[in-house]
Amino acid sequence: MSSGAAIEVGGARRTFQSGIETIRAVDGVDLRVEVGTMTCLYGASGSGKTTLLNLIAGLDIADQGTVRVAGRDLSGTSEAERARIRLHHIGVVFQENNLVHEFTALENVVVPLLARGASLSEARDEAADQLARVGIAELADRLPREMSGGQRQRVGIARALAGGREVLVADEPTGALDSANSGALFELVASLCHDVGVAAVVATHDPLGRDRADVVWTMVDGQLDPT
Numbered sequence: 001m002s003s004g005a006a007i008e009v010g011g012a013r014r015t016f017q018s019g020i021e022t023i024r025a026v027d028g029v030d031l032r033v034e035v036g037t038m039t040c041l042y043g044a045s046g047s048g049k050t051t052l053l054n055l056i057a058g059l060d061i062a063d064q065g066t067v068r069v070a071g072r073d074l075s076g077t078s079e080a081e082r083a084r085i086r087l088h089h090i091g092v093v094f095q096e097n098n099l100v101h102e103f104t105a106l107e108n109v110v111v112p113l114l115a116r117g118a119s120l121s122e123a124r125d126e127a128a129d130q131l132a133r134v135g136i137a138e139l140a141d142r143l144p145r146e147m148s149g150g151q152r153q154r155v156g157i158a159r160a161l162a163g164g165r166e167v168l169v170a171d172e173p174t175g176a177l178d179s180a181n182s183g184a185l186f187e188l189v190a191s192l193c194h195d196v197g198v199a200a201v202v203a204t205h206d207p208l209g210r211d212r213a214d215v216v217w218t219m220v221d222g223q224l225d226p227t
């Protein structure tokens with residue numbers, strides 16, 4: 001397995017203007033996430049976790065500093081270019097899994113593979129492999145509403161990593177799960193990092209996530225404190 005940094009954030013700042021108030025949501029963050037490791041961002045509500053994850057996922061751009069993900073510098077890139085980088089390298093999972101309700105588990109995972117140019121049969125084969133990797137091969141033909149919250153999040157992770165994306169960005173992925181399902185989901189993310197070489201950064205309030213992570217940072221007022 002290769003080593004090195006999958007994510008390198010240097011001196012990143014993101015401010016928001018709210019009336020006359022300037023909010024420093026991310027205030028000079030340096031963060032390095034190695035290939036094959038899980039990093040947990042812990043911290044109170046409003047401390048800046050989502051804003052930082054959005055910078056790493058290329059959903060937003062830093063006002064200052066650099067954000068390099070999978071060897072690409074996201075600063076100064078257009079939205080279209082960042083969408084292309086996400087399609088190939090960065091999978092994103094949210095608290096609400098954003099699955100397409102009318103599609104089966106397999107079809108949800110097929111979608112990004114088709115967008116990357118795979119044929120339908122290649123995409124179906126790979127999607128089945130991805131579902132097996134997250135432990136729900138037998139649920140391939142179920143609709144999201146026919147699955148538990150934990151199973152739906154597993155489909156979300158399979159979709160996020162489909163096509164060999166090497167970086168996983170997860171924002172409160174267990175926010176809607178009970179503790180048994182949360183523990184199992186964090187365990188899955190850790191094993192994808194350690195066994196497959198994914199680099200994951202996970203924002204959570206859940207101590208179970210902190211327990212599974214290789215590296216834990218606490219975010220306070222837009223800054224990172226080592227834990």
Ligand SMILES: Nc1ncnc2c1ncn2[C@@H]1O[C@H](COP(=O)(O)OP(=O)(O)OP(=O)(O)O)[C@@H](O)[C@H]1O
Nearest residue numbers: 016017018023025044045046047048049050051052
């Ligand atoms: N688009 C925006 N416009 C103005 N302020 C924003 C915007 N996005 C975030 N903020 C502010 O930036 C700060 C950090 O918010 P952020 O959502 O990153 O925190 P968080 O740690 O993810 O919180 P939570 O755990 O509740 O999701 C907060 O003060 C928030 O109100």
